[in-house]
Amino acid sequence: MVYNGKPSKACAHCRRRKLRCDLRKQACGQCLRAGLACTGYRDPGQLRIQDESESTKQRALGFKSRPITSAIQVPLEETARAAFFSHYVHGFSTTYDVLELIGGQSGLDKHLAASVDAVSLAFFSFQYDAVSALKPAREKYLSALPLVKAALGAPELLASNSTLLAVLLLDLFEKITNRSPISSESWMSHVRGALVLARLRDPAQLNTYIGLRLSVRLFTNMLISCVAANAPIPPALTKLHIELQPHVRGDDPKWRVSSLVMKYANFRGTLQGGLLSHAEVLKRAKKLDGEFSSLARDLPPCWISQRVALQKPSSTVLEQYYDVYPDYFTAQACNVIRMMRILLNDLIRQTYLSTVAASGYLEPQALNVGFASHLIDSMAKEICAAGPQFVDLPEARNRPSNSSPSRRMHCYTLLLPYYVAAFSASPETGVREWVVQRFRSMATNLGIKNAAIVAEMLERRDGTSPWSVYATLGSYAFAA
Structure with missing residues (x-):
């Protein structure tokens, strides 16, 4: 008797008596008297575990391969x-996070949905250099216009959140x-x-998150x-x-x-009239520059950057250091202040x-010209020091990874502040030569075409x- 490849007790009896019951082709007497059916010893070749990989492979090759599933085709509009959404609602910029809140209430109105489709295709065309998305983006834009116009004629939709957001998204499409x-x-x-x-909306909407968020976005965009x-600030924006x-x-x-940028815009509007004397231009420009400077000094402690010195020279930094900010948005706001100060001091210069x-005499104004140039150069170097954290240095803290879509x-x-x-x-x-090199690197390594375009402007x-x-x-x- 065999169980799991091992002889039974009766077979053990056969072995002690040195009987070859497996060759007799019949059970021995002892086994019969014990009431057991002895089948003898199995062939050792049947008990051996053998490698069947090659034979299995050959059998498998005999069958025609078939794909288990077919490729999934995602429509361009959905992509x-x-x-x-990954950029403007949830990801790098949450500028239009209210879109999800408005859609979650009762779904998107038709005019808002059409505006989302148009601007989504336009953004996709830019972000991924997808030329094929530009034509359907324009078609969606043209189909959204009459829907928005119809919403403007409906009393229940005229002053709604969805209509204001739809118009803001069409503006985003234009930009x-x-x-x-x-x-x-x-x-x-x-x-x-x-x-x-x-102006047609209930002032109470500013007490809601959606209403306030949309109004602040409108103010920023219009400003x-x-x-x-180079247009004047309309009274409605004020x-x-x-x-x-x-x-x-x-x-x-x-x-x-x-608020300070608004003052700057009003100042520029006044300059266009050409009615200000040199003395008045200098007075107002210096006053506004002082306000930006005061704001930079009064930033919260959590906004303050930390300077990191490099141990070895690197072409990815202008001077042998760079600044680390808590996050990208803090660095961006600080760069806005620096750009405003550069533009104001350039006007002063x-x-x-x-x-x-x-007058034909340089000496009386040489010190003032030099001071304005010094401020410009200082701000320019700080802008250059704010970039490597997010762009070039793999060891920099808070830097997005190479695979990060936000990088x-x-x-x-950074193109505008660098410029x-x-x-x-x-x-x-x-600074000019270093910025051109950085733009060329962005164009080559990250495929940012506009970096090469702006580099050519600087070189020309x-x-x-x-x-x-x-x-x-x-x-x-x-x-953001």
Whole structure:
């Protein structure tokens, strides 16, 4: 008897008597008397574990392979919408996080859904250099326009959150696809329309998260649009700023920056009239620069950067150090302050030089020109020191990983501050040459085409206005 390859007791009896019952082809008498059916010993070859891998492989090769599943085709619109949400709602920028809250209440209204589709395709085309998405983006945009117009004619939708958001998204579409603010009326048409809508809304909506968030977004978008297009600040925007004041933290650095930028925009508007004397220009410019400087000194401790010195020379930093910020958004806000100070001091420097040209004597103004240049160079170097943390240094703290989708956007939003620094800094600082190298690196290693375009502007020294560059880069479409 065999059990699990081992002989039974009866077979053990056979072994003690040295009987070869397995060769007799019958059971021995002892086994029969014990009432057991002895089958004898098994063939050792049957008990041996053998490697059947090769024979199994050969049998498998005899069958025709078939794919288990077919490839999943995700529609372009769904892919684009997912990219848009991952950037503007959940990811790098939460600028339009209210979209999820509005959609979660009762689903998206048709005009809002159409606007989301249009701007999603436009963003996808830019972010992933997907030319195939640009045509359907424009088609969706054209189909969204009549839907938004119909919503404006419906009393229940006219002043709704969904309608205001839809118009803001159409404005975002224009900023992504249209880079010529001076020559195109459409570049500001939607944000102007949104400002009109805001006047029709119940003031109580500022007490809600969605209402306040949309109004602050509208204020910021309209303000920056005016600055970039060199347009005057409309009275309605000034009124909106006053209405928002009680609902925001007065000590919020970002709000304080926005308020000072508004003063800067009004100052630029006054300059366009050409009615200010050199003395008045200098007085107002210095006063505003002092306010930006005061804001920079009063930043919360959690905003303060830490300087890190490099042990070895590196082409990825201008001077042998870089600054580490708590996060990208803090660094961005600090760079806005520096850009404003550079632009103001460049105006101060040019005004002094104009005075020199008129009088023919440099000596009285040489010290003032030198001081303005010193401030510009200092701000330019600080901008350059703020970039490596997010772009070039693999050992830098709080740096996005190479695989992070936000890293490319981090680099992209550095284009404007880098350009302003290179545009205005003194030649002896080497800022222009260093920035051009960084732009070339971004274009080559990260595929940022606009980095190469801006690098060429600096190399040509064609004097392109920083605000024109800002519009070319997509304005606030890609900044937080």
